[in-house]
Amino acid sequence: MEGIWGAGVAQLAPTQVGGPMLLFAVLAAVAVASGVGVVAFNSPVRSALCLIANFLSLALLYFTLGAEMLGIIQVVVYTGAIMVLFLFVLMLLNLAAPGALRESRDLRRLGAGALAAALFVLVVVQAVLPLQEAASPQAADYYGTPMALGRALFTEYVWPFELASVLLLVGIVGSILLAKRRV
Amino acid sequence: MGEVRSLMAPLWMYLALGAFLFATGVVGVVSRRNPIVIFMCIELMLNSVNLTFLSLARFAPWLPVAHELEPKAWMGGPAAVIFVMAVAAAEVAVGLGIIMAIFRLRDEVDVDEMNLLRG
Numbered sequence: 001m002e003g004i005w006g007a008g009v010a011q012l013a014p015t016q017v018g019g020p021m022l023l024f025a026v027l028a029a030v031a032v033a034s035g036v037g038v039v040a041f042n043s044p045v046r047s048a049l050c051l052i053a054n055f056l057s058l059a060l061l062y063f064t065l066g067a068e069m070l071g072i073i074q075v076v077v078y079t080g081a082i083m084v085l086f087l088f089v090l091m092l093l094n095l096a097a098p099g100a101l102r103e104s105r106d107l108r109r110l111g112a113g114a115l116a117a118a119l120f121v122l123v124v125v126q127a128v129l130p131l132q133e134a135a136s137p138q139a140a141d142y143y144g145t146p147m148a149l150g151r152a153l154f155t156e157y158v159w160p161f162e163l164a165s166v167l168l169l170v171g172i173v174g175s176i177l178l179a180k181r182r183v
Numbered sequence: 184m185g186e187v188r189s190l191m192a193p194l195w196m197y198l199a200l201g202a203f204l205f206a207t208g209v210v211g212v213v214s215r216r217n218p219i220v221i222f223m224c225i226e227l228m229l230n231s232v233n234l235t236f237l238s239l240a241r242f243a244p245w246l247p248v249a250h251e252l253e254p255k256a257w258m259g260g261p262a263a264v265i266f267v268m269a270v271a272a273a274e275v276a277v278g279l280g281i282i283m284a285i286f287r288l289r290d291e292v293d294v295d296e297m298n299l300l301r302g
Binding site for chain 1: 190191192193194195196197198199200202203204205206207208209210211213214215217219220222223224226227230233234237238240241242243257258259261262264265266268269270271272273274275276277279280281282283284286292
């Protein structure tokens with residue numbers, strides 16, 4: 001453990017309350033509240049707006065981690081492109097059938113809550129608590145810069161990168177096929 | 184490095200937040216009936232996994248030990264986030280297309296009523 005965590009154990013400061021903790025607390029509170037709102041709101045448009053708030057707070061959390069490139073990509077791709085797609089489909093379906101999107105409250109919510117609580121406790125006990133000592137970042141300074149990310153994508157991960165581009169092409173063709181009236 | 188480090192909370196907080204958001208997404212996927220909201224909850228879960236990837240890559244880049252690179256130079260975490268985002272984008276495009284097609288076929292989008300493949 002000592003050899004693995006090294007500097008992390010040496011610079012451990014769990015009781016320190018200051019700017020970073022406050023920033024994280026605010027961002028995490030926004031993320032948690034909007035995440036719960038996505039599930040709890042009956043109206044899907046409100047869920048979508050909560051999801052946008054959640055994505056933005058996660059992007060800011062990426063910035064606090066030093067991953068500025070991925071924070072920017074998060075804003076552009078998720079809050080920009082994917083949420084526009086969601087709201088667009090919501091608009092189409094809502095206009096066509098205002099009564100089609102009703103929710104019912106039943107016992108399933110209780111079961112789902114119990115399942116998720118069990119999952120959360122399991123993950124925290126098994127994976128998060130053993131990592132409690134890691135308080136200082138170990139990655140290189142250039143972690144998260146566009147240059148490091150681009151170099152990794154085009155050297156080490158070039159085959160997955162090409163596969164992802166093929167997947168996106170298949171997605172484009174598939175969604176055009178699905179959107180056509182007659183195939 | 185000092186400027187960046189001063190903005191960072193300990194690793195376990197990021198991981199706990201990611202676990203909580205993932206569990207919230209699970210609640211939504213299991214309990215909601217609107218397929219679009221179910222997709223949103225799947226996006227929530229994917230994003231929580233992204234947060235976990237990034238925080239682990241920031242704090243513990245040595246975890247994948249069988250790698251010829253120097254651990255500090257290992258970029259697997261951010262690269263995985265990029266791929267998750269690409270897969271999520273393709274998934275949303277195709278999934279929402281499927282929802283639209285089902286809606287055209289049946290004039291409703293309640294997942295409890297979608298039993299065409301039940302046989």
